[in-house]
Structure formats: structure tokens, C-alpha cells
Amino acid sequence: MNTQARTYEVGTHPDMLPPPSTVGIQGWIRTNLLSSPTNILLTMVAIYLIYALFPPVLNFFIFDAIWNGNDSSVCRTKEGGPVAAACWPFVKVWMKQLMYGRYPDAELWRINLSYLLFAGSVVAVTIPGVPGKKWTAIFLLFVFPVLCYFLFSGGSFGLSYVETSEWGGLFLTLVIAFTGIIASLPIGIVLALGRRSNMPVIRAMCVAFIELWRGVPLITVLFMSSVMFPLFMPEGVNFDKLIRALVGVTLFSAAYMAEVVRGGLQAIPKGQYEGAMALGLNFPKMMYFIVMPQALKMVIPGIVNTFIGLFKDTTLVSVIGLFDFLGMVQSASTNPEWLGFVNTGYAFAALVYWVFCFSMSQFSQHIERKLHTGH
């Protein structure tokens, strides 16, 4: 080994590689997992956590789970008790009820058609380069809900009438969530404008409305809509249970929407308002052409987040006796033949809710990054 230090002429020293312990997989492990005694301890704790949690979860969902079969007998042990893992035949057998409730078989095409229409329009709106975005959006926001109403309840255009008590499952969850969000948007915009208005009476009313709804839990709003609304109406006027729940959900989410929109309005610089006024625009024109397009674009992530919250909150309607997705899971697991498989139902429900909410939150973050054009 050459112990003598070599000397180089200035500028002739060869490039040297970094020490092997700081690059590649080895370097990564050293810096991220084993950089200090505390870090090593944390890594051990983490490995233990993974060891303790992941195998049981995987076993429950996949390896120990029963995949084939069409009745509950395949999922029972010799003693008759349920197996200690997921029993996917439970989901298979109840799939129709979990998805559509008790909606008549012959009429399911109406729901599927609406899903197709919705998916098609959303794709057309979100994918860049597809023409007619404006008209698709208008269709989605204004025409589609009306169309869905006639499709789902029937009773006209030769479609047979389907009572709302037969609606259920994931279908009902989606109906409530989407009605809530689409109906609450205009109300929320009006409330937000009212809250920023200079007229004291209107401002006070809007503040009172928003703070009232935001201060109480949704469950009390649903109770109120199911027991108090009938008292408010004149004799003989009787609203459907679903409509009452929808009114409650809409008013509730409108208050949250108003706060989201107000955030957007506050973020618009004053110069935009002054510029619009200097151009001689009146209030509706100023809002429509100048303020709202900027404000609403800014609050799209907030609207999506409100929607995620609303989507999760729709589970509460099972408390007032509507059979949404979770309500259907509950009721299926109380069926005498399928007693003891409630965990499978929850696992499936959790999976579905998670996929919906997670993809929406990723979408909202994507939009946020896209809109974040500043520095």
C-alpha cells in the first residue's frame, strides 16, 4: 500500500467517486433508517409495527379469506361459527342490494345509464383537449340532475314509478351526496355574497344562518328534518322521507359551502372589484364576469373537500331509517343466514368509501397544484 501522499499539479487531480456508504441503496438505508441510535430504535419500532399489523390484515383480506361459494355454509367452521377472515361470498350474494337497494331489477338500467352519462361527462370535462367543455359542464350541473330525477323516480315518459323507499345502497349514498353538493353550491354562493354585503339586515341573516348550521351536528339536522319539517307544513302536505333528508343535508352543506366560497371571495384583490366598477359594470355583471370566475376557480379544492366530508357524512342517514350503503351493510349482516359476517361487510364498505374519498382527495390536491401558479 502506498502510504506516501501523492501530489498533483493544479488542475490534474482525477475526479473521485463518493464513498460507497453514502450512495445507492446502502447510502439510502444509512441516511434514512440508521443515521443515529434513536433512528435505529425507531426503525426497529417501525419494523415491529409492520410485522404486527400487516400480516393479519393481509390474511383477513386475502390469504385466509373465502373467495368461492354462493351461500354462507362455505364460510362456517365445522362447529358452525363464522371463519375468522373475510367471507367474500357475503359481498357476492348481497352485491345487488349493496349497490342498488331494493330498486326493481327490471329498472336497474336507469341507474346504470345515469352512471354512464355522469362518467362520460366528467371525463369530457377533466381531460384536456376534448371540445365543448362549457356545454358539458352546463349539462352536468343543470340538465343532468333534472334528468336523473325523472330517470330514478319515473312516473312519466312511460317509465314506471319507483318509490324512494326502494332506493338504497351505494346508489342512495351517491344520490344524497351529489344532490347535497350540487344544490348547496348556489345557496352557498348567495350566502357568501350576503355575508359580505353592506346591507346590515341581509348580512345578519346570512351570518345567523351559516353559524347556526355550522354549530350543530348533522345528526341533529337530520332529526330536525325528519320530525320538525312535517310540523312546519300545512295539513295534507307530506314530503317524502328522502326529500326531507335531502333538504336537511343541502342546508347543512350550504353553510359549509358558503364559508368555502367566502374564502375565495376574500382572496380576490380589491383592485378587481374597483376595476369592474370603473368599467361601469353593475353588481350582477361584476360578479358574473369578473369576481366569481376567479373566486370559484380558486376554491375548487375546498369544494372537493366539502364534498368528501359530505360523502362521508351521508352514512348518518341510516340513523333516520334510510338504507344507504352502510345501512345496507348493517341490514344484510343481521340476516339470520349471514349472522357473524359483519366484519366482511365493514371491510368491503371501508374499501369502497376509502377508494372514493382517497381518489377525490388526490384529485383535489392535483387541482391545487395545477392552480398554484404563483411562486
Add this chain to the structure above:
Amino acid sequence: MAAENITIAESEPPKIALWNDPQARALFFQIIVLGGLIFCGGFIVNNTMENLARQGIASGFGFLKTTAGFAIGYSPFLEYSEENTYFRALVVGLLNTILVAGIGVFFATVIGFIVGVARLSNNWLIAKIALVYIEILRNIPLLLQIFVWYFGVLRSLPGPSQSASVADSIFINNRGMFAPKPVFEDGFSVIVIAFLVAVFAIIFLKKWAKNRQDETGRIFPVFWASFGMLIAFPLLAATVTKFPMIWEPTALKGFNFHGGMEIPPELVALTLALSTYTAAFIAEIVRAGITSVNKGQTEASYALGLRPGPTLRLVIIPQALRVIIPPLTSQYLNLTKNSSLAAAIAYPDIVLVFGGTVLMQTGQAIEIISIIMGFYLLVSLLISMFMNWYNSKMALVER
């Protein structure tokens, strides 16, 4: 030209038509809206009066004084039986709500801070586990999580005779959690007084230490002194009074546990679900708060000669808290509101007791829903008052 301008300037301002005058318009709109509101309100009140009269439902809060006649499964703070009034049932429900919210807030804060800090850990595995925790928990509806804890976990535990135990004193089975209960004997008040004395002494010590530091610049270790006093004073009192407290054990007699403290599975499931769910949101708030403090702050404080401990305590945490506290209080408010989901698993909180049983018995929907909503509104009002106070106290003092 100039002469004309002057005459215009001196003349009266041009008359505006009434419908173009902004003030007149505003007045007009407000009168219209107010009129519409009064009309709708009148319509609703009128209908309600008619409906109530037709259905023979009494109105007013007189029913609160009548006998309730139903039992409540869990009432840890107040004696309650079927002969008590509706008012007492209301108080029991309120206390149960406050109990579950209080425990939930405590655990949610602890778990949330741990997960939030773990999310920022240098250790890749720990950071990823925290991320997975957050993304799973906050994207699944709370009601489903409550159901999983209650029906999926606690209700499927073995029965009392095969219950799991911790050190043979705390037992967990499908009827709930059973633990020894502290029973206070005579002389326990001395310990409480000693504790209070310690608290007052700490307040004075802190003032004195601050004055001394202002005058001489010498720092007194307030934290450790306070900590020591808080332990030593009650301990001293306890030794003098010969420990006037015993644990009442719980034991299996017949088919269930008796004696000691019983925590029903509903309460356990509810607090578990509420605190783990809210913790996921708190973790994100904590992370945002810590990352919001500029690295320059740490560097500047090192440059001033502060050691890492004081840097964290005097520079980073106060600034992070300014970002963390407002959304944190709104999460506490959310947790309190979400505790109303208790009704779904029959934990007797205010919504279940009042919105369920009492409403069914009396039919006085308006009074009952107003009481429940009033309670939650009061809580949110108190929390937002605290927030305003805190914000004004903590707001950056700018030039």
C-alpha cells in the same frame, strides 16, 4: 367653457332617480327580504300551531319537570333512576356527551401530535407509517369506524368468563371494561388541599423567577421545581395521613363482573373511534404548523447563542402554535359534534336520550330539538370565543 364648468360645480348635484340611488335600493332590498322572512316565519309558526293543536301535543318546557319513567344505561356522575324528571335525564345525557368529548379530545391530541411529528420524522419507515395511518383513517366515514370498533371488535370479544385481563385487575370482555375503582376515605381532602397549595406556589414561583430574571438575568429552573412540588406536596400529605385511599377490586361473580369501575363497550368504542379519527386530522394540522416555521428562525436563534432546548421552547413552538391552535380548536369542536354519533350504537348521550327516548315519549319535537341544537351551539360559541381571544392574544404585533 370654463365659465360653464364653474356654474355646474356650484349648482345642486344632479337628481338621481330613486331606483338608481344605492341607499334607497339597499333599503328596499332589505325591507323585501325582511318581509319575506317574516312572512315565511309566520307561515311556519301558524302551520306548526295548527298541527300541534290537531295532534294534541302540548307545547312549552313544562315537560322537563315531569317524571321520565325510563332508565339510562350509563350515568357515571349522577344518580339517576326512572322516577327522576326529564330535566335530570337531560343533565345525564349532557354529562355523558361532555365525558366522551373530553376523553376523546385528550386522546386525539396525544395521538395526533405523535403521528404529526412522526410524519416529519427523518426515519423513512416511521414517516410512511404515519402517512398510511392518516390516509386510511381520514378517508373512511367515522360512523363506519365506530361500527367496526363496536360490532366488529368489542362485541366479538369473549364473554365475561373468558375475558382478557391486564395484571388480573383490569378485565376486558364483550360487556365492556372493568377496572378497580379508587375509593376515597376520610382525610383525602388533605391531599387535595396540598395539591392546590402546590399549584398556587407554582404561580408565585413563576412570577418571582420572571422578576428575578428581568432584574439580574439569572434563570431559575421553574419547570423542574414546579414538577417536583406538584409531586412532593401531595405525596407528603399522603404519607402524613397514611394514604387514605383504597382500590375497590372488580371480580367475576356469576355471569358478570361486580364492584369496581365499569366502562361500557359503547363508551370504549366511541372514544377509540373518535380519537383515532380526529387524530388523523390533528396530525396534518401539527405537521403544517411545524413546517410553517421558517428554518431561518432556528438558525437565528442558534446564532443568538440559544441551545436546542430553549430554541424549541422559546422560538419554534410559540410560532408553530400560532398556526396550530385555530384549526386544532375547530377539530375539537368537530369531535364534540361527532360525538353525537353515539346515538348509532346506543351510548346514552344527549342526542340518544333526548332526541331518541324523550322525543318518542313526549312528541315535543320543537322543544327537544331546540334544546339539543342549543347545547351544541353554545359549545361552538364558547369555542369560537376562545379562538377569537387566542387569536387576538397571539396575533403578530406588527409595526
